[in-house]
Amino acid sequence: MEINGSSAIITGGASGLGEATARKLATDGVRVTVFDRNEARAKEVVAEIGANANFIAGDVTDPDDCQKAVDQAADGGNLRIVVNCAGTGWVGRVINRDGSPHELGMFQFIQTLNVIGTFNVMTRAASAMATIEPQANGERGVIVNTASVAAFDGQIGQLAYSASKGAIVGMTLPAARDLAVVGIRVLAIAPGLFDTPLLAMLPDEARDALAQSVNFPKRLGDPAEFGELVAHIAKNSYLNAEVIRLDGGIRMPPK
Numbered sequence: 001m002e003i004n005g006s007s008a009i010i011t012g013g014a015s016g017l018g019e020a021t022a023r024k025l026a027t028d029g030v031r032v033t034v035f036d037r038n039e040a041r042a043k044e045v046v047a048e049i050g051a052n053a054n055f056i057a058g059d060v061t062d063p064d065d066c067q068k069a070v071d072q073a074a075d076g077g078n079l080r081i082v083v084n085c086a087g088t089g090w091v092g093r094v095i096n097r098d099g100s101p102h103e104l105g106m107f108q109f110i111q112t113l114n115v116i117g118t119f120n121v122m123t124r125a126a127s128a129m130a131t132i133e134p135q136a137n138g139e140r141g142v143i144v145n146t147a148s149v150a151a152f153d154g155q156i157g158q159l160a161y162s163a164s165k166g167a168i169v170g171m172t173l174p175a176a177r178d179l180a181v182v183g184i185r186v187l188a189i190a191p192g193l194f195d196t197p198l199l200a201m202l203p204d205e206a207r208d209a210l211a212q213s214v215n216f217p218k219r220l221g222d223p224a225e226f227g228e229l230v231a232h233i234a235k236n237s238y239l240n241a242e243v244i245r246l247d248g249g250i251r252m253p254p255k
């Protein structure tokens, strides 16, 4: 797909994987709309990227915010790229150390943010994309959702997180099938361990230990490597309905 001159919406674009994606797509001539609830940071990122970027503050769990964000991205030109990076993790076992059951509220919170947030943006964006002019090969655009290796290698304490990322994996094929008729591809990336603010919270020794657990190269992933993959997925029209692990070959142990 030719991406130069098109528009993209990137949720969670004010930090980590989303931020790196926004920066990369902008250098490839894409007009990027950063949609993030962290307005202050979104403003900074967009100012650094320059003329090819704009932001909208909002919450991916709120359907109205998502519609506004999609409208803003679509206003600026043909919306052809959607990247869902807003999300977070949570640690909690089926039964807590004191024998009490996993709290329902946090389980629901993680599904609402990671799954329903992705659903909200994917559905609204697809609806807008379906109305734009296709390119010569019939293609209108691409949606890239963010899963995690935790969808496959869920560790102890990842019940809620793995469930949410498994849902992202599970939506990939049916969404790609639903949207084939309008020339929209759907993929997911399952990142391993990336050096983003999410992991920066850990002490250095814990980060070093995580880096050593990667098959090769023995380091955390650079968010720019995630952005590069998104750009490649967008350009390569024959990639569709797939979940791509981007993880240095890591297979997560039970803990």
Ligand SMILES: NC(=O)c1ccc[n+]([C@@H]2O[C@H](COP(=O)([O-])OP(=O)(O)OC[C@H]3O[C@@H](n4cnc5c(N)ncnc54)[C@H](O)[C@@H]3O)[C@@H](O)[C@H]2O)c1
Pocket: 011, 012, 013, 014, 015, 016, 017, 018, 035, 036, 037, 038, 058, 059, 060, 061, 085, 086, 087, 088, 089, 113, 114, 117, 146, 147, 148, 149, 190, 191, 192, 193, 194, 195, 196, 197, 198, 199
């Ligand atoms: N960093 C990793 O190693 C890693 C590994 C696997 C999967 N992931 C997934 O990648 C995605 C991005 O992770 P990251 O490491 O870049 O995290 P991050 O915390 O650096 O960035 C997440 C961004 O999402 C935004 N956000 C959170 N909730 C939101 C909401 N309700 N509405 C709008 N914006 C919201 C935050 O403000 C933040 O800017 C997440 O889904 C995460 O689960 C990350």
